[in-house]
Amino acid sequence: MRKLIYVALIAASISPFTALAANDQQDIEHMSVLYRAPLEYAAYQYTTEMLSNFNLQLLADIYVQARMSSLQMAKEQSLMSNKISMEQQHDKSLASTGVMTSAE
Known part of the structure; x- marks a missing residue:
């Protein structure tokens, strides 16, 4: 019985050290260019900015198209009245939002 208690105490005392050793091995990889x-x-900067702007515009366009599709389906199912404001009826695609700017 005493041997079991000693083994349990030794295992409990070693476990924090093994956790610390595992954390040291998980360093973040660094890359320099x-x-x-x-x-x-x-x-590189120009390409990165263009790609990030495109991704943001794409997400906005997906959101607007999904909203317009939902409104159209609700209108077809008579869940909404026919009085949708003019602001919601406008096409807000990438070309009409004016978000994309030229390089300066």
Whole structure:
């Protein structure tokens, strides 16, 4: 019985140290990038900004199209009255939102 208690105490005392060792092995990987010329960095920045703007516009367009589809389905099922404000009836696609700007 005493041996079982000793084994349990030793296992309990070692377990915090094994947890600390496991945390040391999970470091975040770091990556550094060297650009050969300022033009390469500028091209990278421009591409990153364009892709992030496109993704935001795409998400906004998906939301607007889903909302308009939901309104249209509700209207067809007579769940909503025919009086939808003019603001909601406008097409808000990517081309008409005016969000996309040219590079300066």
